Amino acid sequence: MATRNIKEVAQLARVSVGTVSNVLNRPEIVSPATRERVFEAIKKLGFVRNEVARHLRVGRSRTVGLVVLDVANPFFVDVAQGAESVADDHDTMVVLCNSAGDAGRERRHLDQLEQQRVMGILITPVEAETPWLEELAARGTPVVLVDSPATGLQCSVAVDDRLGGQIAGAHLIERGHRRIMFVGGPMSVKQVADRHAGVAGAVAAAGGDVELLTATAPTLTVAEGRAIGERMAELPAAERPTAAFCANDMMALGLLQAMATHGLRVPDDLAIIGYDDIDFAAAAAVPLSSVRQPRELLGRTAIDLLLEEVAEPEQHRHRQVIFQPDLVIRESSAPYRPQS
Amino acid sequence: MATRNIKEVAQLARVSVGTVSNVLNRPEIVSPATRERVFEAIKKLGFVRNEVARHLRVGRSRTVGLVVLDVANPFFVDVAQGAESVADDHDTMVVLCNSAGDAGRERRHLDQLEQQRVMGILITPVEAETPWLEELAARGTPVVLVDSPATGLQCSVAVDDRLGGQIAGAHLIERGHRRIMFVGGPMSVKQVADRHAGVAGAVAAAGGDVELLTATAPTLTVAEGRAIGERMAELPAAERPTAAFCANDMMALGLLQAMATHGLRVPDDLAIIGYDDIDFAAAAAVPLSSVRQPRELLGRTAIDLLLEEVAEPEQHRHRQVIFQPDLVIRESSAPYRPQS
DNA sequence: CGGTCGGGTTGAGACGATTCAATTAAATCT
DNA sequence: AGATTTAATTGAATCGTCTCAACCCGACCG
16 A cells, blocks of 8 residues: 655655665765665655666666476476576576467467566577567567577577487387387477487488387377377287387376376386486386486576676677487386287 | 657657557547557557556556465466466466575565565465565555465465375374374474374374374475485384375475385385375376365465455455365375284 | 537656756865 | 865656546537
C-alpha cells in the first residue's frame, strides 16, 4: 500500500531528491552527515527503490531471459544454474522461461521479454530456423543461442551433437549391436537431427551389416520415451532392435520403465544409451550410459558472451563456442549377447 | 539499437500519442481507418511497446515471483509449472528464483523482486520464522506461502507434512520395522520439522519397541543423501536401522545410490521411503515408495490465492489451504525380513 | 437555425528515479 | 583580504507510456 518514493525520503531528510539519488548510487560523493540522515529517513519510511523507474531512466535493465525447451529436464536446470552463478557476480537476474517445445509459447515469452526490455536473451530455440530471433536481435536485444549452433548472426554455445551421436553409435557397434534404434523427437529440433546424423554416420562407417531404425515423438519427455518403449516391447524379439540410442536421458528413462514393466531386461534384451548425463541417469533402475555435456559450463559461457556483447556492443564479434561431449559408460549398455 | 517509441509511431501515422496509446489498449474506441494507419506505422517501424514505462505509469506489473528452495528438485519444478499454467491464462509472467536453501540468496531475490514491483510473491521460505516476509507484505507486496503453513498474516497453501510423516512411519512400522531412521535437513525448515514430528508421532503411537534415529544434513540434496547413506552403510548390521524415511525423494535417491555402491540391498537390508513422489522416484534403481503431494495443484492454488488478493485487496481475508498427502507404495519399502 | 449529443482525437500532466549544469559554501592559496 | 579551487547540494529536464479533461465536428432534434 504505502510505497514511498524518493521525494518523501528527501522531504523527511530535508535534502533534495538529487541528493537522495546520490546516496543510493554514489554514496562516496555525499557528506557523511547527510548520508546518515538520508539512510535514517529511508529506514524510517521503509523506502524501497523503484527499479522500474530507474530502469526507464537509465535505459537498460539488469535482467536476462533464459528460454529453455523443457524445465522439467534437469539438463536445462543445470544450464540455468550455470548461467545464474555468473549472473550473480554481475548483480544480474536470470528469469527462466519454459517454451515446453512449443513455438507459440516461445514466441509469447520472447515478446514479453522484449517488452520488458531485458538486457539480453539466452535461448534454446524450438526450431532450427530462427527468423524471429534475428529480427529481435536487429531491434537491439542481444541474443545468445544455447545448445544450438548459431546461424552466424548471433553468438552461440553448443556441444557437438553430431560427435555425440557418433560416439554413442560407435560405442554400441563396438559392443556388438547390429540393430540399433534411434529414439528421438522432431527432426526440426536441431539437436535431435544432429544426434541422429551422428549415429547414422557411425552406422555408415561400420559397413553394411549394421541397421539403424528411427522412432520419433513430438516431445523429448519421459512419457514419450515410455510410449515408444511400449511399442518396442511388443515387437517379436527377432524384429526388436538390440540397442537404443535416445536423444536425451528423459526418453531413456521412459524406455527403461517400459522395459521393466514388460519384463524385458536391460541391457540383455535391450541396451540403452541416453544423452545429457543428468544426475538421475546414474540413479536409474539400471544405471544409464549417457553422452555427457558440460551443462553448467554451457550456461556460464552463454551469459559470458552476452555480458561481453552488452559491455562493448561496438567491437563485438559474434562467436560460436563449441564444446565436446564425452561418453559415460554404465550398466545399461553392455556387450550384445544374443539370446541362446 | 533503434528502439522506437510511441511518439515516432504517432508522427508516422499522423496522429497524437494519445491515439496510439488508445490503439494499443482500447482499439475499439478508435476509428477503423486511423487504427489501421497506426498498425501500419507500428509494423513499419518495428515498434515494441515499452512495458517498463507502461508499468511505471500504471503502477502494477504483470509478473509474479516464485522463490523456491531448490530448482534442482523436480518437486518445485512441478509446483512452478502448476503456477505458470494459471498465470498464462491471466497473461501474467512467473519468474522463478532459486534460494537454494540459503537465507542470503533468498533475501537478495526478495529485494530484487520488491524493487521490480512485482505483482506478488509466492515463496517456500528457507526458515520457519519470516519477519522479512511480513514486512514485505506490510509494504504492499502480497505474499503467498507455498508448501509451508502460514503464520496467519498471509495466505498459504501447504500439504499436511505432519500427516505425511505419520503415514510414512505407520507404513514402515506396519511392515515390521522396529529401528527407523529419519533422514532430513535442518529442523529450521518447517517441512522437515513437521515430517519428523509426524514420524515421531507414529513411533510413539506404536508403543515402546520402535526406535527412531535421526540424521540431518544442511541441504536436502542427492549428494547429502548419499553421504548419509555412506555413513549408514558402514555401521555394523546390528546397529543399522532397517528402514529410512527421507524428507524428500532427492535424499532417498542418494541413499539408494550409497546402498548400491556398498552392496547392500533395498529393501532387504534397508527399506526406504521418500517424500514428494517426483517422477524420477518411479524410475529409480529400486522403485521408490514415497509420500505424494499434489504438486501442480499446490502451485495453481497458490497463484489463485495471489490473484484473488490482488484483484480485491480490500475484502480479502487471508486463507490457509491445506491438502492431504497420500502414500505410494513401491518396491523400496517391503516387509522386514530379518537376516537369517 | 441554434442547441445538444457523442464519437474521435488531442496534448498536457503524471509515474519515480537519474543526471548534470548551475549554485552555494567552505577550504586553500597567494 | 581577495582569488581560486574543491566539495556538496540543488532542481529542472528526461526516460516512454497512460490518463483524462478539453476540444472538434458532424449529426440529430425541436
